Amino acid sequence: MSRWIIKGLKTGVVTTRYPRHTEDAPGVSPGLPRAMRPGEDAGDTLGYDCPTGALRHVDGRLVVERGRCVHCFRCVRNVAKPAPWEDGFEWTAIRDDGSRVPGAFQHSIYICVIDAGGCGACINEIKHLNNPYYNIHRLGFFITPTPRKADLLLVVGPVTDHMKVALQKTYDAMPTPKRVMAIGACAISGGVFGSGFVTGAGIADVLPVDVTIPGCPPPPLAILHGLLVLAGRKDAAQALAPSLKSTKKTAEAG
Amino acid sequence: MSQARSMFPGAIERVVHSGKGGAEIQCRREALQRLCDWLFNQKNYHFSGLIVEEHPHNWQLRYLFTGPEILLVKTGAPLEEATFPSISEAVHAADWHEREAEDLYGLTFEGHPLLGDFILHDNAWQEGIAPMRNGFNPEVALANRLPNREWRPRRILTAPGAFIMPIGPVFGGATESVHFQLETTGEEVIRAFPRLFFKYRGVEKLAEGRKIDEALLLAERFAGNTAFAHALAFCLAVEQLADIKAPGRARILRIFFAELERLRHHLGVIAGICNSTGLVVAASQVAILEEEALRLAGGLAGHRYLFGLTVPGGLSLDMNDQACREVAVNAQDIIRRLDGIKNTLINTSSFMDRLEEVGMVTRDQARGFGLAGPVARASDYCNDLRRIQPYSGYESFDFKVPCETEGDGYARLRLFLAEAAQSARIMEQAVAALPPGAVFAPCEATAGQALAGVEAPCGGMWNWLRLDEYGTLERYHFLTPSFSNWHGFHLAVEYFTFQDFPIILATFGLSVAENDR
Numbered sequence: 001m002s003r004w005i006i007k008g009l010k011t012g013v014v015t016t017r018y019p020r021h022t023e024d025a026p027g028v029s030p031g032l033p034r035a036m037r038p039g040e041d042a043g044d045t046l047g048y049d050c051p052t053g054a055l056r057h058v059d060g061r062l063v064v065e066r067g068r069c070v071h072c073f074r075c076v077r078n079v080a081k082p083a084p085w086e087d088g089f090e091w092t093a094i095r096d097d098g099s100r101v102p103g104a105f106q107h108s109i110y111i112c113v114i115d116a117g118g119c120g121a122c123i124n125e126i127k128h129l130n131n132p133y134y135n136i137h138r139l140g141f142f143i144t145p146t147p148r149k150a151d152l153l154l155v156v157g158p159v160t161d162h163m164k165v166a167l168q169k170t171y172d173a174m175p176t177p178k179r180v181m182a183i184g185a186c187a188i189s190g191g192v193f194g195s196g197f198v199t200g201a202g203i204a205d206v207l208p209v210d211v212t213i214p215g216c217p218p219p220p221l222a223i224l225h226g227l228l229v230l231a232g233r234k235d236a237a238q239a240l241a242p243s244l245k246s247t248k249k250t251a252e253a254g
Numbered sequence: 255m256s257q258a259r260s261m262f263p264g265a266i267e268r269v270v271h272s273g274k275g276g277a278e279i280q281c282r283r284e285a286l287q288r289l290c291d292w293l294f295n296q297k298n299y300h301f302s303g304l305i306v307e308e309h310p311h312n313w314q315l316r317y318l319f320t321g322p323e324i325l326l327v328k329t330g331a332p333l334e335e336a337t338f339p340s341i342s343e344a345v346h347a348a349d350w351h352e353r354e355a356e357d358l359y360g361l362t363f364e365g366h367p368l369l370g371d372f373i374l375h376d377n378a379w380q381e382g383i384a385p386m387r388n389g390f391n392p393e394v395a396l397a398n399r400l401p402n403r404e405w406r407p408r409r410i411l412t413a414p415g416a417f418i419m420p421i422g423p424v425f426g427g428a429t430e431s432v433h434f435q436l437e438t439t440g441e442e443v444i445r446a447f448p449r450l451f452f453k454y455r456g457v458e459k460l461a462e463g464r465k466i467d468e469a470l471l472l473a474e475r476f477a478g479n480t481a482f483a484h485a486l487a488f489c490l491a492v493e494q495l496a497d498i499k500a501p502g503r504a505r506i507l508r509i510f511f512a513e514l515e516r517l518r519h520h521l522g523v524i525a526g527i528c529n530s531t532g533l534v535v536a537a538s539q540v541a542i543l544e545e546e547a548l549r550l551a552g553g554l555a556g557h558r559y560l561f562g563l564t565v566p567g568g569l570s571l572d573m574n575d576q577a578c579r580e581v582a583v584n585a586q587d588i589i590r591r592l593d594g595i596k597n598t599l600i601n602t603s604s605f606m607d608r609l610e611e612v613g614m615v616t617r618d619q620a621r622g623f624g625l626a627g628p629v630a631r632a633s634d635y636c637n638d639l640r641r642i643q644p645y646s647g648y649e650s651f652d653f654k655v656p657c658e659t660e661g662d663g664y665a666r667l668r669l670f671l672a673e674a675a676q677s678a679r680i681m682e683q684a685v686a687a688l689p690p691g692a693v694f695a696p697c698e699a700t701a702g703q704a705l706a707g708v709e710a711p712c713g714g715m716w717n718w719l720r721l722d723e724y725g726t727l728e729r730y731h732f733l734t735p736s737f738s739n740w741h742g743f744h745l746a747v748e749y750f751t752f753q754d755f756p757i758i759l760a761t762f763g764l765s766v767a768e769n770d771r
Contacts, residue, residue: 008538121481128548131541143428
């Protein structure tokens with residue numbers, strides 16, 4: 001056992017200096033398309049079709065819906081006029097209906113994670129929150145084994161048909177006050193799967209969403225930013241669109 | 255295949271030869287069982303999967319056997335005769351493939367002991383819904399559901415005091431959704447039933463009717479941890495249809511990134527194994543390496559999981575040679591540090607006791623269940639598509655396919671370690687052999703069918719693609735390694751105790767998303 005202690009000590013501290021300082025190591029985030037700044041020109045045509053509708057051209061302006069972006073890079077690679085892109089990871093959006101989402105918790109937050117049909121990348125990034133590079137324990141965030149003592153539900157995936165009941169039961173088992181965080185494009189908007197016969201268009205169809213973290217998958221630092229926002233220690237990047245409402249159609253079984 | 259003709263007089267209607275000695279063998283329905291039995295049990299072909307297609311007037315089934323060459327055994331029936339003989343008694347690896355076809359297409363396999371309640375859970379859907387049928391609209395959710403309220407987990411164990419231990423689908427921690435029913439009398443897991451498809455997203459159905467560009471997103475992202483390999487298989491299939499090859503530089507870079515992904519995937523599995531035994535320092539040490547591999551990918555290709563990089567015709571982004579060299583050097587450094595961790599691990603008796611002679615899978619079992627990838631190779635069942643069906647230029651690389659004989663947890667750990675080292679070695683060769691030139695060639699796919707395989711980090715994976723004349727997908731089918739490995743997973747956990755269960759699970763390195771699709 002002493003060998004492990006020595007090995008651990010020899011490794012030194014690798015933990016990010018975020019949130020006290022900025023983190024700009026290469027490869028921590030894929031970035032996201034950003035809205036145009038005043039004076040910037042979107043050009044005549046964008047020359048590409050955004051496959052998930054994250055980018056739209058409205059009245060000569062580029063409209064960016066971050067929650068839909070899946071980092072396919074088709075708007076920046078091999079196109080005549082690349083879309084404006086920003087690095088960084090502070091993308092958290094919160095529900096903005098006057099109910100003060102971040103007010104409920106200020107110090108430690110206990111987190112329950114549920115996979116509602118994700119591809120595994122979001123889950124992997126959540127796993128990495130516990131690795132020495134990010135180490136969320138130091139900031140008072142803990143992943144708990146049971147929803148009974150969880151304050152926050154992290155949901156990934158577009159909500160598959162088979163996971164709906166499990167998701168609802170997990171939410172119901174949590175004590176109030178409780179918050180729900182949608183992680184990644186699938187949980188926010190259905191992502192590349194979209195609303196279909198076994199997938200939903202995100203978790204807003206099933207649960208009230210308080211916080212969303214865009215990205216496909218959002219890097220660990222983006223999720224960390226979301227946790228800090230919820231604890232009132234960082235500001236959100238934007239307010240959530242007022243209605244994360246369902247547009248799901250149903251049909252009679254044949 | 256002349257031998258097959260003489261063995262089965264009158265049964266084989268037609269043989270169409272393809273490249274590399276492969277063939278498509280059209281056979282009568284009545285002779286299907288005997289032919290597949292012969293190929294699997296006498297000629298020792300690996301069974302890779304079943305591809306079902308519904309055409310306007312008939313069914314077409316293709317049974318994929320792989321080995322030195324690729325054989326597709328093809329049989330058909332008119333649409334109204336949706337009944338085929340089950341081959342799974344002779345070819346056990348076909349068991350789950352037939353259950354899938356029954357659930358999604360409503361086909362019946364005569365002689366199969368257990369059909370129904372597989373992908374569509376009977377306690378959520380009524381029987382008789384066949385979502386992969388052509389008339390089924392995938393865009394709307396089904397109302398009027400009549401789930402089977404009588405559904406109960408299957409029980410085999412009748413000993414006094416026997417009960418079922420349910421685990422999942424929600425876990426304490428960041429884990430993919432899967433449910434286990436473990437039958438026990440208290441100490442040992444006597445029977446294990448993984449109940450999968452909680453994450454069934456109907457990707458194959460969603461892909462139908464989509465353009466190649468749209469389908470690429472699905473192909474890439476149904477399992478994010480091994481996205482590059484899956485996207486590559488899709489692109490290779492599309493390139494087959496366009497009858498082109500990606501430019502030399504793109505082909506070498508694809509190998510470079512495929513190996514970077516394999517390295518990162520295996521590091522994740524190794525970290526999971528350390529974590530499952532409660533060895534936190536070791537798990538953290540390996541997780542550091544995994545995060546570094548993710549950052550290498552993110553720094554070089556713009557995305558930590560290499561999304562959006564490979565496209566039909568090549569890559570979407572050219573790389574700087576010097577930056578690639580640095581990544582290869584860093585990968586070697588990761589392997590060097592991983593070696594140090596390995597040396598400490600094998601001297602940690604509390605760790606080794608949990609792995610050695612735990613979760614054994616024999617070679618015969620691995621073959622019978624059609625296991626793939628590192629899990630199969632740890633049981634001395636060595637199939638590696640990079641070696642037996644080289645693609646993208648793997649034939650010019652010098653690398654070993656590690657193989658172990660014990661088939662226990664420790665053998666699987668050694669295999670993941672050894673393969674990670676080989677990946678770094680291939681990356682080094684790739685940057686040394688990187689030619690100049692373009693990384694993209696225009697790719698105009700024409701109507702037709704294509705089958706492409708790659709060795710994904712979890713094992714060999716095949717993509718079946720049928721494109722119509724408008725450039726949209728008619729049928730898209732994945733044969734994934736996790737599907738076959740989940741099929742055989744219960745072999746390893748039965749007759750071991752409960753505390754061994756999470757460790758054996760970790761050593762299998764299974765992906766739920768890749769299985770559930």
